[in-house]
Amino acid sequence: MNQINQSGWKPGTPIAADHGGDYPTVTGNKALMLEEPLLFELGTAETCGVDLPAPDPKASNRLGPMARESDIGLPGLSEPETVRHYTRLSRQNYAIDLGLFPLGSCTMKHNPRLNEKVARMPGFADVHPLQPVDTVRGALGVINELAHWLIELTGMHGVAMSPKAGAHGELCGMLCIRAALEARRDVRQVVLVPESAHGTNPATAAFAGYEVEDIPAGADGRVDLQALKARLGPDVAAVMITNPNTCGLFERDMKAISDAVHAAGGFVYCDGANFNAIMGRVRPGDLGVDAMHINLHKTFSTPHGGGGPGSGPVVLSEPLCPYGPLPFTARMEDGTVHLVEEENADQFGHTHSFGRMTAFHGQMGMFTRALAYILSHGVDGLRQASGDAVLNANYLLRSLDDVLDAPFGDAGHCMHEALLSDHGFAEGMTTLDVAKGLIDEGFHPMTMYFPLVVHGAMLVEPTETESKATLDQFIAAMRSLAERAKAGDETLKTAPHHAPRARLDEAHAARKPVLAYQEVANG
């Protein structure tokens, strides 16, 4: 095969001189930094890395008229080539296993390997979702045991386990709210969302059929209680609040907010993305929350996997529980766990469910991991974890606030993430430049330009699984970068200089999108 891709680059093409430095190589490789072609440039349709019986062309065939006649265009690799292809690719990734990943709101904590081992036990990994219930009692037991922990940790009444990710959980919670309002024939159109909210909040509210209105924030970075109260009325279905909020602050007035919303006939949705800060120290149920999703891939250490799969169980207050989705598990007094689906929901008194959100029972593979994490910590360890997460964030804040602007630094202690800004940088220097400079220093950048309410925001979340030595190294790097940004160091504008790739042209990618490999005849 003689193929080139749209950029014209192919294996063996000498790469740009400045990336070869003073010592260019023929291959474009630089010792351990290896260039890897695309699968479609390496493989052939005849190569196969799996041993299978050769098809018998004379075998009987009941495929009918849709039987395939055309080629698909899928190249294969042998097993050694496959291992090498993906191993080489993996080495171009940053990962928690390599170093600090201080992404605010993302809770990139250590992913214990016990979790992986447990998830692969055959009784969890190798069972079908539609097996007879008597053959999967242990799997249902895992779901129920995790559900029990989530209910107890949040002080809520029940939990819907099936949502596939945080945003799916948000949707689940909002649909419960809508179903509850519909059940009392109470038509409301508006959901109030603070400006500092994650983008999923307004997207979810809109998806659930609501108009979204902003709630103003006060000067202290928290929801303005008086302004919120003034806006409440018979048209407000719910208020969506993140607590701790995206400025890294605890919403002190949360209970008063909930009381006001309830008094006006609405419900309180809490975005649980930041639950890691308060786990074991304060329970959302005690603050009047009606629904809150929990990102198992944040708080409970299931792997992010390069962008999923997530898992987003939703804890629910007593008024919302009857509307939760199917299926779910129910533990009886004799200890047996049942699967409640459409056909037996009546028997379990669950007659108002808004329906089914996904084909099967949710992210079982994440439930096993999260449960292993929770059992390892125990109730004492989880409380210590949230304490250490908040301690680490405050340590970063107080080690950086003399060189970087901390917008709410005077407002007291932060929770599990520290908010900084680009205020004071030299003309033309940006948060992005500092972030890219961090890459050269061997760290993943922090969350940038979020929350939107702070100009040039840098949201730093170290999590509890970082050592003091790692934090001190990060602090040294950040202090140096802050000085360079204030001094207008132009070399920061072109960082990173040591990554597998320099800054990528995102405008080029978006203007004429190339979203799949195309073979181009080599002229």
Added chain:
Amino acid sequence: MRYLPLTDADRGAMLERIGAPSIDALFADVPAEHYLDGPIEGLPAHASEMAVERHMRQLSKQNLAAADAPFFLGAGAYRHHVPATVDHVTQRGEFLTAYTPYQPEIAQGTLQMLFEFQTQVARLYGCAIANASMYDGSTACWEAIVMAARLTKRHKALMSSGVHPHYVSVAQTMAHFTPGHIDYDLPVLCSNAGDDKLIARIDEETSCVVVHYPDVMGRIPDLPKIAEATHAAGALLIVVNTEPVALGALEAPGKLGADIVVGEGQALGVGLQFGGPYLGLFAITNPKHVRQMPGRLCGETVDADGKRGFVLTLSTREQHIRREKATSNICTNSGLCALAFSVHMTLLGEKGLAALAAENHRLACLAADRLAQVPGVNVLNDVFFNEFTLVLDTETRPLVRELADKGVLAGVSLGRLFPDGDGRENGLLVTLTETNTEEDIETLAVALQEALAEGDLA
């Protein structure tokens, strides 16, 4: 606690810099009446790795694993042999513990993998563009219905009676909260997939026609015929595939007139996992529709030195920028499952996928012939890939339970999928993959024959 690196000395030094007397003092913003002074009562304390493993193994042992019994379940989740290489790659920390690749300079591994994945899915489905994956097949199916509504500005989605009932249920649930509605009739136990009845219900209100290929009873609808009628009415054809291995033997939906092809990719690389996490696949045939497509997309570009590289692109469709105007509220894909799928597909290649499909079909044909010999058992399907429906004279749910007690996981009772009866309760969906042996087939046939002969299944 083994996951917490700070020592008490560290904590003391850090609190000193912060100027706080204790960790509890850092939570001063939490109103005192709601702050928990100590661990919540009634929950266990921390446990060693060994103790946790022991507890989890006890729970695991209470399940009958597919590998420990002759196993014939499918209905949207399939058991295939996953090469050891797949799990090795997905356990590499650089893939397992990476974040969404928003920093492309240090995420080319994930990004190039996603670009390759998108290309593999697009080709498998016979489409122009595939996204970087979604939650699972059922949610991808709903997202496709929403996308079709955006493109056609119509709101009636016509779902074929052959679509997996859980997929229909998800769509009905979601449609209740939108201006759209779902037109759907329960299936009847007959050998043809009901294409003509479906076509007769297409009208000028129809935004899309949703067809499952092969369908929930293993039948194979005539896609070109349905596509022609759908397009004549100005609607879009959405094809759902839940068994990607089938496309090693059947023509790709995108080549037979589908506009949007969605599916469940779990069968390759991911494993059964009691229903999740799975892998939603989503592809379109018309590249002009890309801006109405949900989910993440990875695209090719160049870096400042002119080297080829990859980035997440067209992100203005997504929630973190569009907020309430986003094409979907989704902000995750199923990255690790996409990796598993892609590695498995790379190991197979075109030749391997075709051979795998042929082996599945061979075993299914053998099983259909053998089971048809059991008195009281009829095979519904004229055509099928690796899954077909048996029709018995009796309800199949108790039968499936009884066979499970005897150590045979015989299939999925249509009574489980369609609890409201009307004849469907006598249907049994049986699936064969390369993991089945010819002895498994004999075991099932004998066990079925004995159970039916006993005739006491209440």
Added chain:
Amino acid sequence: MPRYFTEEHEWIDVDGDSATIGITDYAQEQLGDVVFVETPQAGTQLAKGAEAGVVESVKAASDVYAPISGTVTEGNTALEDEPELVNSSPEEDGWFFKLTVADASELEGLMDEAAYETFCEGLD
């Protein structure tokens, strides 16, 4: 030919009963590299303030509103292939659409160039 400006950072050139509309240099600078533009089709009737199109950069998406009521006579199809014209020539080649002016009195509330400049200065 008088040029008007809106607080949504659009400019309007009025020539008799025909108006040409685009986004201002200030707006394109705020957006950054423009990667996609959607303009309204000829014949579309727009009320003042209605969504007329979309302009997207890598990191932001904005709706373009009709600053006055009218019927679209032409969308700038050149922007489909070359959205970067909005960056390189925002107030000439990068125009978005033309419409017939339905009610000239709607122009009265809009800013002139000097007023718009003052308005932008107040934003920084």
